Amino acid sequence: MMMKIKYILPIILSFTLASCGRFGNNSGDTAVNRIVCLSKQYNEVIYALGAEKELVAVDLSSTYPPAIKSLPTVGYHRALSAEGIIAQNPTLVIHDNNIGPEFVMRQLEKMKIPMKTFADSVYTIEQDKAMIRQLGSYFKKEPQADSLCRQLDVEMNQAITNVHHYTDTPKVVIIHFGRAMNIYLAITQKSTAAKMISWAGGVIPIGGDKGMQQVSAEMIAQADPDVILLTDFGYDRLGSVEKIKELPGVAGTKAAQHSRIYRIEEHDIVYLGPRTGANVLAFQKLIHAGK
Known part of the structure; x- marks a missing residue:
């Protein structure tokens, strides 16, 4: 044993x-x-x-x-x-x-x-x-990393080609969410999102020292965007385009008048990654609708 x-x-x-x-x-x-x-x-x-x-x-x-x-x-x-x-x-x-x-x-x-x-x-x-x-x-x-980078190049080159064919440069306001007393948390020109919108052929009209900051309803109205993008968090809290169109500062904008208000995922616009090219192409379809 x-x-x-x-x-x-x-x-x-x-x-x-x-x-x-x-x-x-x-x-x-x-x-x-x-x-x-x-x-x-x-x-x-x-x-x-x-x-x-x-x-x-x-x-x-x-x-x-x-x-x-x-x-x-x-x-x-x-x-x-x-x-x-x-x-x-x-x-x-x-x-x-x-x-x-x-x-x-x-x-x-x-x-x-x-x-x-x-x-x-x-x-x-x-x-x-x-x-x-x-x-x-x-x-x-x-090998997988090389493949992701090649795909990113293909998509970004397509986005650049598309921009050359657009005749408009839409103003785009991106709102994370609306708070009490008509204060909004909006994305500014000093953000990754602003770069992506620029690559898509648009422009963010809201300035600031941070990438995302509180802005008043008056600032939204003065910006008078052609397109408003709401991140999933803000959009889902409000529930529908019609509810969003009623918001102070939003109601009188060209975006509201033409119902050019869209839901986007926050993670698609706050950082660069392997899907950045695909996301820029998707934003082009939203902000240049009908072009």
């Missing part, structure tokens, strides 16, 4: 180690990595690359693709919960330097949880492609 146990124990130990991905496959294909990613931008790329199997949790702003909503969340990326992150037992936390609060980051550092960032400034198509390729390299998905 003792001889049998002597030989069985190494077999059991060997099986146990082999079943644990961290030790069982040197190629890394089945490694047990537990990644918490706190960037909606990175998360979309990770899914587009087909590298999402290592994700165990994300932040609340990560809403695309729809499959990501099945993952646990650890708070908004600027209002994170250290306990929520630690509870996921992560082997790596990925972020884009747009996270907080600071004391949470200090807690994670004290826990010696590895953290990694990629490109944290993505304001141009070239920077967008660089980010995609960085993530592709990290997750060993280089």
